[in-house]
Amino acid sequence: MQRKAYVPGVAALLAALLAGCTGSSGGDSPTDDANPGDAGTASAVAQPGKYRTLPEPCGVVSQSTLDALLPGIQQITDEDQRAKAYEGEATLTYDTDRKVGCRWKVEATDATEYLSVDFERVVSYDNAVSDDSQAQQLFAQTEEKADLPVTATSSATSDVEESGTASPTATSSPAAGGSASSSPSDSASATPTDLQPRLLDDLGDEAFLDDVLSSSGSTAQQRKVTVAFRTSNVIVTIEYEEQPTSIGVTPDSKEMQDNARKLASQLDGSLSG
Template identity: 70%
Template sequence: MQRKAYVPGTAALLVALLAGCSSGSADSGTTDDANPGEAGTATAVAQPGKYRTLPEPCGAVGHGTLDTLLPGIKQIADAEQREAAYAGDATLTYDTDRKVGCRWKVESTDATDHLLVDFERVVSYDNAVSDDSQAQTLFATKETAADLPEPTASATASDTASDSASASDSASASDSATPSATPSSSASASGSTSASTSPSATASPTGLEPRTLSGLGDEAFLDDALSSSGSTAQQRTVTVVFRTSNVIVTIEYEEQPATVGVVPDSQKMQDRARKLAAQLADSLNG
């Protein structure tokens, strides 16, 4: 029987196929080796916030500052009652490392004043999100809820000037200052200076409307609301919120005059709240 001869082309084709398979196996092996390496790469953990604890809130505001914000304190004749008024009342909290606050309420012959100071330390539980970023997100939520109006050129200029004034005046409003050294405190001794019968005080004058603030923490805003309470005296609430790193501080300062028709002075209340905010920001950074 005659043998069938090999066709050279067929041999070449087999060699090529074997080479291709061998090459494919090598490539897939490289890919398989790379995948475990990528999966095992450690994910960078976001940095923790600057603050690990919070201050004692009722001790965060000194007597001199309370004399200015709550003029009725100096009118309290009984020494024990006056000290209790200075001490304030701690707000309810379940974790003093995360959220603390203190309230003060003082009545005078002219008005009733309320003050709330709240500290919140923000912690992120997402390794990819830093505490600061989480605090920034929470602050943005608070600012959005405040529904601030669009800034105007006059408001921006007024805020810049007020920032400079607050910076220069913060020392005089510090805890070490005596009540007589604070002009607004001296004026308060004869009566509350936080009220005005001027018709223009019924609405925030130009430059005093709710707005963002510069030069206070990493970011800040101020809200100013005047209640419409019908036959009773109108109450004004000035709120200052600022963030420094992963701590958000909220100050609520309210005043309700004892006399119907008298309207709390927006500028004086804003100045007092902002000076307190500057003091708290300095103490956190100190």
């Protein structure tokens, strides 16, 4: 049988081609170029927020605090109903890692009392924006919606308020329909300066207090005090309301503000990273 001729040159050419294909997957590939060599040019990722969890909202307010804010709760004679009133009602939420809240309502003989607390943990999905920065932006929007008067300052008893100097951070004015002028009976002329809606400098990273006195039809007046504050990437909002049952009775502004601010300080301390 006749053998086929062996051509050394062809074999050498095939070997060279195979070696070239193998070499192309080495250190000069685009994949390798994107690894250690380019580490210094990668964009820095914004830092996550301090807080990764939220407290249990209906359990974070103590019974003694509820007694102070909602005195009508002690008037409930039925033990089961009183125990249920202390428990409160959790706010419906679909992500308890991000937002939780609780509500209390007590119908006493002289007034109907309301209290709500809400916690929101802000998470930024933009690598260039930190959780804290995102929370700061959201809190600024909340403060803007509150429409604090232009005279709002950073403390209830600050010297700035006494001198009548406006806070540089306030952006709204009473003429624009701010909280202080939401009702004729709660106008700036009728409300002591240190009780007007204002910024607070002793709570969290930033905070404000709003106080609105409104009418319920032509009968009694309802007061609503709101204290909101931000600590790192968590925003906490307290809404405290009282609706008297008697005509001509006005809820005490100072007492309600003091109670709401004390609760805010307790909630600030309840946060844990």
